[in-house]
Amino acid sequence: MADEPERIDLQPLANLDRVVHEPGRLLVLACLSVVSRADFLYVMRETGLTQGNLSSHLARLEAAGYVTVEKTFAGKVPRTLLQITESGRVALVAYRDRLVDVLRRLPG
Amino acid sequence: MHTTDPLRPLRQRALRHALEDGTADLIVAAFAVIVGGATQNRSLIALAAVYLAILALASRFLRQQVADRRIGYAELPEDPPRALLLTTLAAGVLTLGIVALITVFNGPIWNLEHWPDWTPLVAGSIMAAGFLVTACRAALPRYYLYAAASVGGAVFFWLYPFGPRINPSDRLTLLFFALAGLLLASGIAVLVRFVRTRPVLPAEGHDG
Numbered sequence A: 001m002a003d004e005p006e007r008i009d010l011q012p013l014a015n016l017d018r019v020v021h022e023p024g025r026l027l028v029l030a031c032l033s034v035v036s037r038a039d040f041l042y043v044m045r046e047t048g049l050t051q052g053n054l055s056s057h058l059a060r061l062e063a064a065g066y067v068t069v070e071k072t073f074a075g076k077v078p079r080t081l082l083q084i085t086e087s088g089r090v091a092l093v094a095y096r097d098r099l100v101d102v103l104r105r106l107p108g
Numbered sequence B: 001m002h003t004t005d006p007l008r009p010l011r012q013r014a015l016r017h018a019l020e021d022g023t024a025d026l027i028v029a030a031f032a033v034i035v036g037g038a039t040q041n042r043s044l045i046a047l048a049a050v051y052l053a054i055l056a057l058a059s060r061f062l063r064q065q066v067a068d069r070r071i072g073y074a075e076l077p078e079d080p081p082r083a084l085l086l087t088t089l090a091a092g093v094l095t096l097g098i099v100a101l102i103t104v105f106n107g108p109i110w111n112l113e114h115w116p117d118w119t120p121l122v123a124g125s126i127m128a129a130g131f132l133v134t135a136c137r138a139a140l141p142r143y144y145l146y147a148a149a150s151v152g153g154a155v156f157f158w159l160y161p162f163g164p165r166i167n168p169s170d171r172l173t174l175l176f177f178a179l180a181g182l183l184l185a186s187g188i189a190v191l192v193r194f195v196r197t198r199p200v201l202p203a204e205g206h207d208g
Helices: A023-033 A040-047 A051-063 A086-105 B008-019 B023-038 B042-066 B080-104 B119-138 B141-159 B168-197
Strands: A037-039 A067-074 A077-084
Touching: A023 A037, A023 A040, A023 A051, A023 A067, A023 A077, A023 A086, A023 B008, A037 A040, A040 A051, A040 A077, A040 B008, A051 A067, A077 A086, B008 B023, B008 B080, B008 B119, B023 B042, B023 B080, B023 B168, B042 B080, B042 B168, B080 B119, B080 B168, B119 B141, B119 B168, B141 B168
Parallel strands: none
Antiparallel strands: A037 A077, A067 A077
């Protein structure tokens, strides 16, 4: 009787946090995780996202409670300050750990 | 087990961002002149905290005027320009402290007759360590140059036979002034290139 190939449990993939899973949002979270806070321009430059794309990703991340968006002024110039929240950090680390765990089980 | 930090390149980029415009080099150059001068007039070293605070504010102002409008604003958990200012202060204060310890047992404190020739080596090593740490963490080639210049300058101002007109304490001052000159020249070149190659970007609107 031939051995049955080992079944790989990929179920955790379905449980990945979809807010973080989107590449643009993942970039934004990763970028914000290494700074205390940054403005819109910095994140746009670092991620390579367009203004519209970044705005929509930020809205989603803010709604999930992963980033805070603060409208301020630097002198007379408007500035949007972005900061990752504690739950954003936790979500990023959990996403990375889960993905690494699943990928490690894949053959090849 | 070998573990790598997947966010390391991003941390490196964030650090580079803080030093990219060259204003940090100019601020550290100014502080090196102040600390170098204070090794001659030691009452000035007591005011170092004031200079440090003023220069930290000046650094923030310069960055706001030069870099934030071109490459954006980012606040790092540790501020590289501030760390370099503290390194410069440490180089001055620790070296003077060592000289004070040595000379106090041989008469008046900081007595020139007993002032060792090797003080540039102490200050230069501290400066080199500060520049090297920054260079490694931010992967910025010019900071490797500063580290090498600190070591080279330290050895030069320790060993070069200047003659009787230059006393041992002047050797320490000259090292700080030489490093300040290098930082100033390099900082200006970096700043000019930065301003030329990075246009001011339109301000963001708050309505969308």
